[in-house]
Amino acid sequence: MERTLSIVKPDGVDKNLIGEIIKRFEGRGLKVIGLKMISMDKKEAEGFYAVHRGKPFFESLIVFMSSGPCVVMVLEGDGAISKARELMGATDPKKAETGTIRQQFASNIERNIVHGSDAPETAAYEIGYFFNSLEIFSA
Ligand code: UDP
Ligand code: MG
Numbered sequence: 001m002e003r004t005l006s007i008v009k010p011d012g013v014d015k016n017l018i019g020e021i022i023k024r025f026e027g028r029g030l031k032v033i034g035l036k037m038i039s040m041d042k043k044e045a046e047g048f049y050a051v052h053r054g055k056p057f058f059e060s061l062i063v064f065m066s067s068g069p070c071v072v073m074v075l076e077g078d079g080a081i082s083k084a085r086e087l088m089g090a091t092d093p094k095k096a097e098t099g100t101i102r103q104q105f106a107s108n109i110e111r112n113i114v115h116g117s118d119a120p121e122t123a124a125y126e127i128g129y130f131f132n133s134l135e136i137f138s139a
Contacts, residue, residue: 002080003033005126007115010068013037017105018071021114024087024101025075034074034127034136042066048129051122057110064110072130076138081123084116 006025008018022032040048045065052058075084089100093112096103106112117123127136 001076003074003076003127004080004084004117004123006073006075006084008071009113009115010070011111012113013069013071021101025084028083028087030075030077030080030083032073033076033138034131037069037071039069040066061110074127074131074136081117088114088116
């Protein structure tokens with residue numbers, strides 16, 4: 001069993017895609033074991049995306065991620081990290097596979113609707129960033 005952290009980003013919430021995205025994850029056999037709506041200030045968004053500090057897109061990404069509420073969730077299942085990323089599609093919606101969340105709904109490489117952890121270590125950091133043990137419900 002593997003866990004991953006996903007976020008419906010502010011553009012996804014704005015476009016009423018919360019249910020659509022959860023439906024796709026659940027439909028692929030991933031279990032939602034933690035879920036909440038939050039609003040990040042700039043400092044909180046910077047902490048979440050600390051690995052990208054210094055990159056050309058960082059400042060703009062932080063403004064975007066702190067522009068409105070997000071839905072953060074913990075997903076659990078076999079191969080949860082790769083399954084979630086497959087459903088999301090490539091970072092740049094122009095390069096994302098047909099039928100993926102980003103290909104279908106994202107406006108551009110920054111406003112790309114959804115986040116998913118990229119490795120077990122980043123998943124552990126990201127889950128701990130938003131959830132404590134009392135907020136995760138694993139069978
Ligand atoms: N991003 C961006 N421009 C880029 C690359 C990334 O605005 O050239 C944003 C985008 O919102 C992306 C996030 O920064 O989802 C994190 O980038 P990463 O490379 O980790 O992509 P992801 O893992 O989300 O596919
Ligand atoms: Mg990433």
